[in-house]
Amino acid sequence: MLRVTLKNFWGHKRRLVGTSLAVILGIAFLSGTLVLSDTMRHSFATLFTQTTQGTDAVVRSSTKIQARGDNVRPPIDESLLAKVRAVPGVQKAIPRIQGLGQIVGRDGKTLGGNGPPTFAGNWLGDKDLDSYHLVAGRAPAADEEVVIDKRSADQGHLAVGSTTQVLTPEPVKVRVVGIAKFASLDNQGGVTFAGFTFHGAQKHVLKRTGKISEILVKGAGGIAQPDLVRRIHAALPTSTETITGKQLNQELQDNVGKAFLNAFTTFLTVFAGISLVVATFSIYNTFSILVAQRSRESALLRAVGASRAQILGSTLAETLAVGLISSLLGFLGGLGVATGLRALFSSFGAQLPGSGLTLKPSVLITSIVVGLLVTVVAGFFPALRAARIPPIAALRDIAIDRSASSRVRLVLGSVLTGAGLVLVITAVIGKGGSYLLQRVGLGAFLLLVGVIVLGPVMAKPAASVLGAPIARLRGITGRLARQNALRNPKRTAGTAAALMVGVAVVTLFTVFASSIKASVNHSVDRTFGGDLVVGPNTRFGPSQGISPKIAAEVSRLPQVSAAVGIGGGLAHVVDKDVFVSVADPLATSRVLNLDVRQGDLARLQPTGMAISKKLADDRSWTVGTKLPVTFPDGAKVTQTVQVIYKSADLAGDYMLPLQAWAPHAPQATDFAVLINLKKGVSIDAARPAVERISNRYPGTKVQDRKQFTDSFAQGINQTLILIYVMLALAVIIALMGIANTLSLSVYERTREIGLLRAVGETRRQTRSMVRWEAILIAVFGTVGGLGLGTFLGWSLVTANSNSSNGLTTFAAPVGGLAGILIVGGLVGVLAAIRPARRAAKLDILRAVAAE
Amino acid sequence: MSSMTAPPETDIVARAVDATKIYGAGETEVTALDHVTVEFPAGRFTAIMGPSGSGKSTLMHCLAGLDSLTAGRVLLGEVELGSLSDKQLTVLRRERIGFVFQSFNLVPTLTALENITLPMDLAGRKPDAGWLDSVIKTVGLGDRLKHRPSELSGGQQQRVAVARALASRPQVIFADEPTGNLDSRAGAEILEFMARAVADLGQTIVMVTHDPVAAGYADTALFLADGQIVDTMADPTPEKVLDRLKGLGG
Known part of the structure; x- marks a missing residue:
């Protein structure tokens, strides 16, 4: 055997x-x-x-907001350094200051920031405790001198002696005095680094004197790391931790x-x-x-x-x-x-x-x-x-294959499909409830299995309907193609199913992405009625943000009626680490429509706080509720709820007044500055003035409202393209599946094709016959996938809009879906190339004589 | 030997001149046709007889443009097939030639009627309704036209095949063992029908067969052996044909 x-x-x-x-x-x-x-x-x-x-060992603050x-982590007192150094067994202890700082290249564009962080801090220059080592120039000696990593130097065309800026986030004019490599690499895995002097780093990065980020310790020979940590820890206050x-x-x-x-x-x-x-x-x-x-x-x-x-x-x-x-x-x-x-x-x-x-x-x-x-x-x-x-x-x-029309298949398939549909729809419509995603997931799975079981039953009527125009337009070739697609429904369905799965996923993502875009447009339209926006010009979204000084400068322009910088960061509120938005309340009230339900945003006090209605309802907080807040610098302050707003699209659930936040977040940045112009001032007239300010801040750009929402869409489109590339493989595999099935079918129909050729089918007609069959199969799968993907996309978006603020609007992009259908048809054309050529090349005599 | 003189009053529909077909090369070389010259007159029913391996199928395939010669010429009317491209040959087949094969004559996904009009559909031509009607009536398939081949008996399938061959009014119909797969009664029906098509409708039919009974329906029988035409017999009867075949060692 x-x-x-x-x-x-x-x-x-x-x-x-x-x-x-x-x-x-x-x-x-x-x-x-x-x-x-x-x-x-x-x-x-x-x-x-x-x-x-x-x-x-490393000494740092024990507070962490995540x-x-x-x-x-908040910075720690510089004075701890002496205590650490006094611990027996400590051979060396040096302070480290680390924060964010983007290096500006010679062309005025910011470097890095598309994934790995952009760090600025003090240049350690210690061969034991620092992996950076100079390959050119010298260590910084003045506040405005820096060492930068080699890759940033190469990318930004900066050399020893160049002057440029480091955004922390305010632009700091610096002179590059040294270039460093990280161990054997040009940088630390994509991280950009600008190293100031210790004092320079306190001044520009930490913006505090007497504070440092952490202490790096080298133990004396022979002492084990855990022992060293125990000794240091014993000597320090509990506000620090040592690891x-x-x-x-x-x-x-x-x-x-x-x-x-x-x-x-x-x-x-x-x-x-x-x-x-x-x-x-x-x-x-x-x-x-x-x-x-x-x-x-x-x-x-x-x-x-x-x-x-x-x-x-x-x-x-x-x-x-x-x-x-x-x-x-x-x-x-x-x-x-x-x-x-x-x-x-x-x-x-x-x-x-x-x-x-x-x-x-x-x-x-x-x-x-x-x-x-x-x-x-x-x-x-x-x-x-x-x-x-x-x-x-x-x-x-x-x-002859009869299983396609079996009653068991019809009943089983219908039951599965029905159960899936019911599960998904009830989960989505029923305002959530427990295990929402699990229910949607299970429903989607049942639906997929049901549709696949039903496939062969559907193949016949579907191919019949889809093939009707082909049969009409392409005459006998089209009719033969349709009949060939119909003759073995199980095979047609099985072949189409592969493509259907791929297309369903593509459709799901397409629908999801366009719904996100629509939701963003919707929320921007709803909350921001203004004209211009200053934002970061990084492609992958605000990795660092822009200087809060821009908002202040723009506000002073004569053309501008109000400008608000929206920023934010991490804070510990009551019992949770959360993201809080930060903005000037008065300016916010003049630029944004947050649909305030209680209180007056314009009068939000520095000791106050605004929260979303949803949060207020969830936590049963009302105006007057006192919320203990821990800021990023470790300060613990109590803020009182003074405003409750409905529209959380741009502001999120928590909003702190800038006046409360700024003292505790020295490196605070804005994500964007939203601008309302004075009545009668046109965008074209005001834009140059705003751009003049923007130009002084590298890494920023001015957009009108449409460009602003479009830039969100661009980010989403980029992600979508990446997803399409990933899914292309699945589609290619489905394509090969169709090609393979057709090749086998052509082989199986050798005699029939020979007969057709003998009685007068040209090679071209033969190719066309195989091609149209492939297109029919592909379109059948594509249509199924479009339906399935759109439905699942709808259910996901709807489920999300019930449970969070991000996704509010379902949008099925007609153009995009039509594009998918066309691509599906093209898949058929491509899949048919080889089998069609083979069919056309069949030797008629051998085909007629084949057994 | 090899030349056959047609009755002077008829046109020649197809002819082979010095046709030679060699398969393989060297040791394995097989001469299927050896300088065959033959003419097929219009309006006649010609049977090509011979033992297996005599070259009779090869001759028919070459005459029909399904296979090409090694040397010599094949003409359909005045058109030399050797000079035609695949496309031209295809068009020629569907416009001017009808086929009936031994088995697997019909496209299984098409109905009987669709099979009958297939060559015209492929050409994008509307069939002549009157002619189609009379062909269908003669073949006697009126009530089975909507059926698929799998729902027809072997005899019915062959009748559909003959109807298809006739429907486009080709200059010549080539039939390759059309009764090979049928019982004698169904076979007789098909042969009678073919003979009637020649006698009543003036159709030209060239049939390859090894069955003396089938040859008995033809007007003329050609005998092939070892790639050469060895004899011609007018008004053959099964008995005469059988005797002649015995002489050929078939």
């Missing part, structure tokens, strides 16, 4: 190539993701080990893991998963067809004495072989994917230590297990079907 299996495998190798490709691509994506994330984890581990090398994947260098290393790695790597890996794995699901359909389909085509052969084997188990085993062995070979090839491909992605990262400036890839055996095992699982799951049912072929089938013509 093994010999039969091997012969089969070899005999059908060309047909199996199509199947294998689907698995290979899916596994390549998966293993590439895993290898890359291992590699990056390893790189970051190396990076942070270098960073913390030589540091035995929200939205970000955290802040070992090793703990710091781990913490830094965990932070990157949480903030970036996990999300990144999950993101890629989700798309790898989608590709594999699509691949599963393709494989299932190929094996189904192969089994059907081989049914005579299987029957003959049964007739000459093979048992069912042997046939099942033989077919399964074949799927295993395909799975194993494809998984291995996929794994190898994954190494290429990982190398490519890594190179891509480096080109973005995120240079990481080490070259080469980190290969863990677990990735190889995962790849093979997943690859085998996918192929075997997909191949099991066809194998079972092969085993069920009775010996008598050897003598009969191949039976």
